[in-house]
Amino acid sequence: MSLRVTVWNENVHETTQPEIAAIYPRGIHGAIAEGLAELLGEAAEIRTATLADVEHGLSEEVLRHTDVLLWWGHIAHDQVSDEVVERVQRHVLSGMGILVLHSGHFSKIFKKLMGTTCSLAWRNEGERELVWTVAPAHPIAQGIEQPLVVEQQEMYGEFFDIPVPEELVFISSFSGGEVFRSGVTYTRGRGKVFYFSPGDQDYPVYQQPQIRRVLANAVRWAAPVAAERRLPEVSNPATGWFLES
Amino acid sequence: MSLRVTVWNENVHETTQPEIAAIYPRGIHGAIAEGLAELLGEAAEIRTATLADVEHGLSEEVLRHTDVLLWWGHIAHDQVSDEVVERVQRHVLSGMGILVLHSGHFSKIFKKLMGTTCSLAWRNEGERELVWTVAPAHPIAQGIEQPLVVEQQEMYGEFFDIPVPEELVFISSFSGGEVFRSGVTYTRGRGKVFYFSPGDQDYPVYQQPQIRRVLANAVRWAAPVAAERRLPEVSNPATGWFLES
């Protein structure tokens, strides 16, 4: 059975800033989708959706048929409707995987899933980022160089105000000396969450083969284990119910 | 320096149902405050607040002077104003500790901090609950019997839809065979969170010395480590800033 992947991007930088359109001519979502298609091949059906689409391209119908959603947003977080955010959250809690990327740390959906401010330190000077694997047995780290070198990237630094990750897969350092928990996992309800910070509109990070491999690995990892999409619910069983099941 | 503790209770059952007022004549908040006073003595200043108070008794002023907040609610979660919930969240993220009790699993503040449905299985048949310590080195378990026996209690059972706890301190079993992660900790921002399930309006659980000890231990544990109350914030440092500090 093939994985159904939806790559969501606010797609505002690329449609309003020519210098960014030059880096990502098919949009950040296009570059990400291309990378996943390369690496997952027939194992995945990949579609894209953007802020400007009806319901941001994330209707109930689309989400019901999405195993893993990728989320990239930056300057238009507040234009995402609360209704869509609640719908996405419901699907995550019901089993859909989600990958939140880079500046998506401040998206409504990520903050809602985390319960914290998700604030961090940042500096955009095109510094070298080194991404170190600290969980070599983790499927998301499979085939990733130690370290993965990103020649130019925005610095994201600690303190990153997120809940303690369930799994810490990557830690980055930057030329300026800062460090960042750059690849972290969570479970929320029946769904898996992976946040990965490398990737920015100003640098061609999503063209980099090793970054694409992290995303492809993470898509496989975040795929639901159960076929059924079901929200955790309250139950009120009688005594001994489990003996009759 | 003495710990400043605020015990919050919706206080609806006790003011509307005589049979519950008989169990908790000074309210659930009164019973909890009494227990903390017994065990913490001069180490703590304890006050109470309820839903009916102005701003639910949780003004900016009160929260600023609260080190640890305890929260009990059940049938009136939706009557708690969103403004107060956001204020409480801001204080937790800034360093205030919070203990969420029993049916508080469905409170607005707990769901906001967790990001999940917080749903569970339940059955109110006055079953025996056994509370087992699985983290004997944890300060919250200090002086607690193995197991702590609650003669009559509402059953709360798995699956409990919470994020994976940072620390799992207690697991309960019930006469009916169910189990429950009944004592769990989290960090959110600079604040500590402890959820503890034993304690119900129908049974005199908060009169029980060992339950009072858990709460007193947890208050000490959840107290902020830093004197300053400060929300994690975004910063945009220049390169090498740390050398000048």
Added chain:
Amino acid sequence: MSLRVTVWNENVHETTQPEIAAIYPRGIHGAIAEGLAELLGEAAEIRTATLADVEHGLSEEVLRHTDVLLWWGHIAHDQVSDEVVERVQRHVLSGMGILVLHSGHFSKIFKKLMGTTCSLAWRNEGERELVWTVAPAHPIAQGIEQPLVVEQQEMYGEFFDIPVPEELVFISSFSGGEVFRSGVTYTRGRGKVFYFSPGDQDYPVYQQPQIRRVLANAVRWAAPVAAERRLPEVSNPATGWFLES
């Protein structure tokens, strides 16, 4: 590529106690291997090894060609040679997965990987064990009933002196009221470890389809992510080495 699985059993009860041979006529290893073969089919090559075999059937050659090792032992832990235990540990740290079963909690290899006493409470009265899933998104829980009912089993209870699990998948309760962290995972070096307590020589637990499913799921989960078997090693890199790689 098919998974290479080795099921190790001390095989002492079955060869010396006719009443246990009656429950497990092909040995506990035989019953486990049969269950894995049923569920994994051509995805796995399954072999068995026992204490009485040369080098306990765990030569360097066998381990080098084993992706996941299952370990069942009880009354003969001290007859396992230290040399073999160190060899198994080296392979686990280098990437081989290991599933430690039931009374294997006291095996030399498990204690060596954990660093604790691994002691617990026990009572062999054929009590009903209920195995509750607390991590429904975990691949090991895929397809497992809530709860999984084992009609008769030895009680294993808390406090179970293990390091805090990385992932807590299952919690069991017993007729007597005790609870137990019955399905827990760890990483050690590049290898994955799963301990699962249900399964005893006195009861036909390994014939039970749902128990077999847990083991098959765990074998898939514990399989190494990297093709290469390599022990984590010290390195002494020159500055900037990562730029040349």
Added chain:
Amino acid sequence: MSLRVTVWNENVHETTQPEIAAIYPRGIHGAIAEGLAELLGEAAEIRTATLADVEHGLSEEVLRHTDVLLWWGHIAHDQVSDEVVERVQRHVLSGMGILVLHSGHFSKIFKKLMGTTCSLAWRNEGERELVWTVAPAHPIAQGIEQPLVVEQQEMYGEFFDIPVPEELVFISSFSGGEVFRSGVTYTRGRGKVFYFSPGDQDYPVYQQPQIRRVLANAVRWAAPVAAERRLPEVSNPATGWFLES
């Protein structure tokens, strides 16, 4: 009640290499003890012990009266007797706290408690180490600057082959770009373990006030919660035993 602290040091560099004796004239243990005395004052009774002492200064009597043990070793790990290592492990599992420092990552006691190789990358070029707090609510981070700057230090880098920490308090970066999980906690049995990497015989790190503060905080954190020193043990309770207690 005052904390009873024992600072253990192999004390070989200082007694055989004059240039190191110049940095640590009273030994590394002397510098550490001095720092703890400064910060803990009357809250602690501090003694020291070294490899050359009878039983390495770690007799049953000494350990029984030690709440927290600090461990520094480097070139003489193999000269520590297995008997003393087993004694220390037994005391840790029974409730004594332990702080393992810098090159102690390769000590017998640390490897025994971890179950892994504890290997890492290293380079001794006197690089600047920045120690970043990623758990600001943790008591060990209380009063620590963000970042803590160590002007000159040996580089310790990932992959550090330790079990996934229960709590990750500090992450370091080095001038060379490497990162390291430099402050991590574990529980083993009833005892708490803190590993902290800054501190080397070649640099006066243990004279640095902020490093001393980390150690003093960690001593408080690692102190046992229970008065009683007791190894986790097997029990074989009859059904319903907890009702009679």
